[in-house]
Amino acid sequence: MPMSAEGTTKTRAGTVTFGLIGFLFLVELVSGILQGYYVPLISDLVKYLGIRDADYNWFEAAQLLVSALVVPVLAKLGDMFGHKRILLASTVVTAIATWVLAFSGNFTLYLIAFAFQGFYVVWLPLEVALIFDRGRRTGRGPSETRRAAALLVVALEAGAIIGALLGGRVFGWTGHDVTLTLMIPAIAVTLVFFAILFGVPESTPLPGRTLDVAGFSLLAIGLLLITSGLTFLRLNGPGAWWVYLLILAGIAVFVPFARYELKQRDPAIDLRVLKQPNMWPVQLTAALIGISLLGAQAPLSAYAGTARSNGYGLGLDSADRSTLIGVYLISMIVGALLFPLVSRRLSPRIALIIAAFLVAIGYLLFVPFHLLTVEVFINMSIAGLGSGALVGAMPAAAAAAAPRGQTGIAAALTNTTKTIGGSFASAVFGIVLAMGLLTAVSGTASSLAGYLTVWIICGVGALVAAVMLFFVPKLAFADVAEPASSQSLV
Secondary structure (H helix, E strand, O other), X not given: OOOOHHHHHHHOOOOOOHHHHHHHHHHHHHHHHHHHHOHHHHHHHHHHHOOOHHHHHHHHHHHHHHHHHHHHHHHHHHHHHOHHHHHHHHHHHHHHHHHHHHHOOOHHHHHHHHHHHHHHHHHHHHHHHHHHHHHHOOOOHHHHHHHHHHHHHHHHHHHHHHHHHHHHHHHHHOOOOHHHHHHHHHHHXXXXXXXXXXXXXXXXXXXXXOOOHHHHHHHHHHHHHHHHHHHHHHHHOOOOOHHHHHHHHHXXXXXXXXXXXXXXXXXXXXXXXXXXXXXXXXXXXXXXXXXXXXXXXXXXXXXXXXXXXXXXXXXXXXXXHHHHHHHHHHHHHHHHHHHHHHHHHOOHHHHHHHHHHHHHHHHHOOOOOOOOXXXXXXXXXXXXXXXXXXXXXXXXXXXXXXXXXXXXXXHHHHHHHHHHHHHHHHHHHHHHHHHHHHHXXXXXXXXXXXXXXXXXXXXXXXXXXXXXXXXXXXXXXXXXXXXXXXXXOO
């Protein structure tokens, strides 16, 4: 009996199926849980480990550093040996680290485990590359990847909400048993390994690839110096002169790195691809959006919890602040779902520009409108729509702009540049707000000026990103001519 057109599409090699997206949806759901689960437990973990509140910053800094270093290498390995294989390997490392967290009872072990848990950051770039690899064979790789990436962002943000809701509650249900509480995310990561193993097909790598060890070593040294300098700047303040030397040294490393890479047949980072008009604006956008996406959330939470007696702030309790964060995450979900629809109606380039403008508008609205709770909710929702669209759109756009065999590293670079942007923002915002603490009660102008500075930097950064995206060719990220019989299931 002949198969139906739909059945043929489902079985044709290379199509992007609902089953594939379903399994990857589970992966990103767990990724979100990892990002949200530990946040409500911070004060309890501080007591459990016998450390100070400020010491918890070292855990986040270490994870940020490890992820910035390993993501480009893992993504390139995915391009070389298959994205599923490296996705499995990174999941194993994440699972082991998460289990160690559950049984670690001291600062050092927890620090090491939390740092290596950062391997999960490579999941989304690898998933995007895997989806694009399969969609490319039908001629609809860009559009299928955008739709799939939107669903993955939904899973990511939904997981973050679930994790934030579960963390504190599980701690109560277990009678404040830290080990049992921290076993929940470890179990989730372990189960995800089997979901990938049995449910995700492998991509098709190009043969004859080599790993540019020297190039990646130079890249790692540069990133290590820059991100370490920014982290120490945030932790030690602007008076620590030596942190500027670290940052400058890191920037200087990229001079010999660029010269070396341009001579390589198979470089770690193909700078010729990176300078193309459909690639560099996307990578720059990732860095500029990282300012608000990774750097502004803590200041916004602090502002929402600041007592109105200071002359600013919303005076919200922890429950209401959680609601504010929840609204932001929901708006990100909506933005992620709208992006492929706008891309199809207008164009991917226009959709990216609109998303960047939404982030800019949302944060710049804080300047005149920040005294009422409803104003803050509206501003956060607008910014969330743009941010949610860009989280999945940036790696998908980078993958579409990259030549075959470089989709993984291109998608991963959006994460690396986003991390650098977020690290820069965290350092600068921490200094700006700390300077305002001196006059928080006796005179509110300085403290309010600090928050205004944060919002202006976020808004202007997104505005610059929107302008840079106008340099992208009008037909960039569009599907190539596709076979007439091909169909999409995403």
